[in-house]
Structures are given as structure tokens and as C-alpha cells.
Amino acid sequence: MARTKEQNEKIRETRKEVIRNAALSQFVKQGLFSTRIQDIATEAGIAQGLLYHYYASKDEIFVDLINDALDKTIGASYSVRDMDTDPCEKIRFSLERLVETIENSQTFLDTCRLITQATNSTAIPQAAQDLIQEKRNIPYQVIEKIMEAGQKEGTIIAGDPKMLAIFFWTSINGLAIYYSTNKNREVKLDYRVIAAMFLIESEREDKNHAKDKTVFK
């Protein structure tokens, strides 16, 4: 019987994830407030009433999603921070991976849009606002530190590292939203162009040529 209880718990968690995915898709398209519980239930393939067996309210789902989104972003930034290379390469590598992710991961695009939406509104649940307050600056701080180190090293352009970090993330975020909302996708994203913008000229040329050899052999 103890086993059955565990299994039930697992099934329940799986079901909650289906609901979260449905909710994410709806929130990104319609926003928190014009998404109805009915919309989420329909997309999740269950009856509207049943949703309340898993979540107490629409807000609760939203808070769960925001928390996931922030944790994923923080995790990604930590993995860059902990790389065993110089700052210049960290910037280049992270941009390469982020651009790749924009092109290939719908979840990443949705995550960017959800956080943008949440950051841009004071009407979201208090718990979500608290999470944002608590966690949102971490990725900015990580990149800021890397920019600072790169400037000391002489590989990153001059300027307030805090501003460069904001620039770094808002650009990625902006590209993701642009990419997500312009389905024709007529733009070819090239991480090397973006990376070059943060690097001083000499470094820029040298490393780009080195990169060319490995990436486009």
C-alpha cells in the first residue's frame, strides 16, 4: 500500500506537469489574465473542474511556472560562470549556446516571454513578484562579473559592466521575443556578430578566425 501511495504521487506530479505545460503555452499567447482556466484545461485535455484537484487556482500555476523559469535561467548562467575558460570565451560560448537555443527550443522562447510578461506587470500574484525580486538579478550579476573580469584581461570593451550585462540579457531576450513573434524567420541569427560587439577589435578578429576553423571546417 505504501507503494501505491508513491505511485499515485508520481502520477499526480506527471499530471501536474501536463497542466503546467498547457498553462505555459496559454499564458505566453494570451497572458495571465485573459487566459481562462477553461483554456488551460482544454489544452491539457481534461475537464475544467478537474484542474482544481491539482492546483488551487490559476495564480498558483503561474507562480510555479515563474519559479521554474527563473531557476532555469539561473542554472544556465551558473553553468557559464563555472566554465573553466577565460571571460572572453565565456561570453562567446554562452552567446553561441543561447542563439542556438533560441533557434531550437520553443520552451526557451516561452520562458523568455513569460518572464518578460511577469516583469512588465504589477498585477501578477504577490508570490510571483517576490520570486522575481529575489531571483531575477542573479543572471545579470553573473554576466556583470564576467564582463568585469574580461575588461581587466583586456578582451572586453569598455563601459559600465552592469550596463553591458543588461545589454547582454536584453538583447538575447529581445531576439527571442522577436524570433518567437515573427514566424517567417527571415533573419539569420549569427552569434559571432553579437559576440564581436562585446569584444575589443584585436581579440574580435583573432578569435573569430580561430572559431571559423573549428565551427565551419
Added chain:
Amino acid sequence: MARTKEQNEKIRETRKEVIRNAALSQFVKQGLFSTRIQDIATEAGIAQGLLYHYYASKDEIFVDLINDALDKTIGASYSVRDMDTDPCEKIRFSLERLVETIENSQTFLDTCRLITQATNSTAIPQAAQDLIQEKRNIPYQVIEKIMEAGQKEGTIIAGDPKMLAIFFWTSINGLAIYYSTNKNREVKLDYRVIAAMFLIESEREDKNHAKDKTVFK
């Protein structure tokens, strides 16, 4: 009596502007859907029912605001396009003005946030979506053309000009939203750092020094 009619029309238009300003402030804070007609009326200092003598619905106000916001952005980009200088200087000058505007104009910050909100949702009124579809790309195209010309001239960095244009606008937009939602304002915005990112190194140094003399004399 014809005169009275004109005056009434003028008063009416003034009153509508008060309502639009109230609505903009609310939409930016709470979003279109969680803003109630009551909220707008209260901020405008009138009764809820009276609002319907000026606007038929909440959506109608929103569409008006989106139209204004898009026209302002387009107007700004045209004034840059029509400047009588080389592309490199156009980029530098427009960034200087835009950063200045971020720091001094609450309306500009609100406008950025409203457009971001609208672009990021499919639940907004159809008329607003049509306006965005029709007008939103113009500022991107204007900057794209300038980037292209600058590349031919040898003053703008390499890369798909379409991507550079997206980068240009998303960065400004991102800075505006960051600035708007982080009231501490601990970051000193410096347009020259941003401008330098779009310019090739030699141009970057020369022109920056020339600029220093005129701007910080």
C-alpha cells in the same frame, strides 16, 4: 452657435486625452486585461459610467494608445532617416537621443512597455493587432537601411543588417524596460558605449574623440 460646437469638440478632445493618459498609466502597470474601466475612470477623476461618453469600450482606448505609440516611434525613426549626415553619425545621434529620452521621459518608457505588452500577446483587440502588423516593422526597416549604408561606407560592423536593426531596437527597448522597472537606477547609461558596439574600431575611436570635444567641452 457654430463656435460653441467647435469649442465643445475641443473640450471633448482634451477630456479624451486625460482619459488616454490615465489608461496608459494603468495599462503599463497592470496590463490591458487586469485594468478595469473603474481604474481608468478613477485615475482620470471621473465616474465609471461617464467614461462611456468618450470611449465605447476599454479596447477602443487601447487601440487609440497603440496607434499613438506606433506613430511616435515611426516619427522618431523618420527624423533620423532624414538627417543630413552619414549613416555612422545617424546611429550615434539617434542612440544619444534615445538614451537621453529613456532617462527623461516617462511617456517614452510607458510607450515602450505598452508596445512590448501588445507585441507579446495575441489576446489584444484585432484592430490593435492589425496596426502592429502594419506599422511595427517601419522603424526596424529604417535602421536596417542605415546599417546597410554604413556597412558600404565602411563605418558599421559586419553582419546581417536586419539583425543589427533588431539588435538596435531590442536593446533600446530592453534598456527602457529595465530602467522603468528598476527604480533604484543604479546604472549609468552611456550612449557612447552602445554606439561603439555598432561601429568599427577605427571609426569608433576617431569619432568618439571628436564627439568628446563637442559634447563635453
Added chain:
DNA sequence: GTCTATATCCAGATAGAC
């Protein structure tokens, strides 16, 4: 666990008095 049916609430929009 899952559904359908329903109670409750609240915001948009209207009506009517002043």
C-alpha cells in the same frame, strides 16, 4: 479520479435621474 451542473462573484456596459 473524472465529469457535468451550478453557485457566486465581478467587471463591462447601459439606463435613467439630475
Added chain:
DNA sequence: GTCTATCTGGATATAGAC
């Protein structure tokens, strides 16, 4: 023109049958 009071519709959340 302006207000208060009210109608109406729709969404959340609950209750109850299976």
C-alpha cells in the same frame, strides 16, 4: 455632462453524480 443604480455576461470555483 455627470452621476448613481442596475442589468447582463462570463469566469472562477464548488458541489455532487458517476
